[in-house]
Amino acid sequence: DAMVIQNPRYQVTQFGKPVTLSCSQTLNHNVMYWYQQKSSQAPKLLFHYYDKDFNNEADTPDNFQSRRPNTSFCFLDIRSPGLGDAAMYLCATSRDTTVNQPQHFGDGTRLSIL
């Protein structure tokens, strides 16, 4: 089945130690999104790629970066994680940016900061 896969499912890192989260997709979708979801809250969009074009949300901290080396893969880099960055990180894809396109989500990576 076509899907969105996130690795790892659980990640523990130390305060200030860089961490990278991975997302891959077999849907061949043009758009890939990264969301941050804290406990009992709605997902919050950090940024997205349309093909190779990067689109950052205005309130996303500089500590968060992303890379998309090819259509299938997208990475979320947190340069110096703080305690407030502990959250579930969700990757999603959509075929394009027309307004009626649903997004397809991976199962997320739960990040803990020691």
Added chain:
Amino acid sequence: AQSVTQLGSHVSVSEGALVLLRCNYSSSVPPYLFWYVQYPNQGLQLLLKYTSAATLVKGINGFEAEFKKSETSFHLTKPSAHMSDAAEYFCAVSFLNDYKLSFGAGTTVTVRA
């Protein structure tokens, strides 16, 4: 300002009872509307979407939603709750001038045996 609101952060129903989750939007032009479900420690799964073809939309797992323009609502229902319906439900919208999703705050559903 354009927004989406889910009324009720928690809903508790008995197994076999009606599930009703409320979603209202604020926009001069009807947006595209979606309902997603999130099971514990999982991502979001699309339940259904409204794209103006029909006001009553049927989704997966026996859920359906009705778009009511006069009430700016898109409430989600299921006639008979099952234990497996216990999850977090998010209403999401795409407004016509922005393809990105705006999520409601979510409603947690618990099902009592």
